[in-house]
Amino acid sequence: MNEQRKEELLTRWLDDALTDEEVREFEPVLAEHPEWRAERESYRKLRSELVATIPAEVEPPYPDFFNVHLQRLVENASRRDRDPSRSTLGLGRLWTWWLAPAAAAAVVAAFILGMNSAPMQPPGVVDAQGSEVYSPLSNVSTEVIQHDEALGATLIVVEGLDELSDDDLVVGDGSLGGQHGYYVVTHGEVY
């Protein structure tokens, strides 16, 4: 019996997956290696530890947002790929079909998040149409101000984040005159 065949039968034997014919083929080889039985038991113990510690299913972090965000990606992908002349799924129709409730939901969500719902956007303001804010932290709240008049820009106010300490922001050994120093680095071109 060649090595490759032996390895295959050993693997199947370990998994109790030998056919009757394979059992007959393997038994003489097994008889020459009685130590294999102990090794099989050892691996089976390891396998049960592996199965007990490595989960087969793990919900991704922020599972609700996972689906919502995916929907956005699918929307973008459908928009890019849409070709009404050859679409077999009717993606154009599909996109329109589920977009309506999603768009309506985005408006409601925007209201709840306190977005500025001025009907006319001043020129040059970033358009946050349909954009979503999400925090996995239950104590964090956000307010999006589409156009802060004074800043002339979009401002998002986040409340509830942990306060930072001086130790968090110190850089290396930065210390000037007994105070912490902060190095400002403008990296410019990275490559």
Next chain:
Amino acid sequence: MNLFRQLASNPVKGPVPGDAAGGGSGGRATNSPPTDRELVRRSQGGDYAAFDALVTKHRGRVYAMIQNMVKNEADSWDLAQEVFVKVWKALPKFESRARFSTWMYRITHNVVYDWMRKRKIESAGEWDDNILDEQAIAAGAVVTPSRSLRPDEALTQGELRERIESALEKLSPEHREAILLREVQGLEYKEIAEVMDCSIGTVMSRLFYARKKLQSLLTKNS
């Protein structure tokens, strides 16, 4: 955020169990949840709610598989998203007689290996533990920073899990994947061959050597 939960859960509409007229003995049987085949068929017909239900049903397995290969939460999340976008796009080509979960694992395999190839962490043998252990923040390192960037890794793990995960990380991607698909995900050899796009013989060989290596590593470290 409750609104997002409501919107995102988007359950597939169907009869509520126990709602059947007559109830009790002699009443209608409770409807079981839709099968993958049914959800796929409806998704292929343009029912996004059915696709959303497929995602909810399978995202745990996809994410677990990716994270066990990639070992980084942030990247795993993004890669899992990529898997389902590809699933969505490839649905017209999916033949319903095939098993959806195997097909989905195949796409997951491709996404993970594309990611690895781009990150240039290809190895015919053992991984370089130095790269895996690095937790540096590569400030300004724009390209695929996550393997060396693990700011979210703060989980406490049992000693056994650490030893096993450490041993798994020392396997090559192919050996690790074979072990995970067989021992953790419970796939048959033929399914593993489909997922990894190789022959059954290759699957057997990979399993054989992966198991030997794992045993050797864990015996050495115990």
Next chain:
Amino acid sequence: MPQRRVLLLALLSGVFLLGAEISPAQDPGLDKIGKVRTELIFATNQGVADLGAGVKPLSKAEQKRLRASKIGAYSNFVKLGSVEQDVLAGYKSWAAPIANNEAILVTFQPQARINKKLRLDIELWQKKKMVLRWDPFFEVGKKIYLKGPKWRDGNLIITVELVSLKESKK
């Protein structure tokens, strides 16, 4: 460990791990489509002179705008850190406005492009945890301000700005 970190940073400064065999020509995800600047500002009512020489004041105009904004009643604003990075078509970037400091990190990844606007998936990370995710549209030259965590007696403000955007290929 710090020395290994420096070594890794040095290795990664060339961007491609273990040698770049895949060029932008082969991987369209590596196309640079623009630049983003991320800054960290400190808003306070206390004096700023003792913060250290590395801290830079903001322009008078920006300070005036910030004072009048809904950020809150602060009198002084200084820049603690700033970093400018390329936006790659298919990859997520991590920005650390204060070099070598993980307290505040910002990630960005392009999602969609409509005319001259670019939708970026933005994440704010605070001390190794993702605290916020947002996907606004950006226009060149327009900053987005994010009033973040408290520090000392004031607030940190994170700004993200699309500095440039390449013409899209047709």
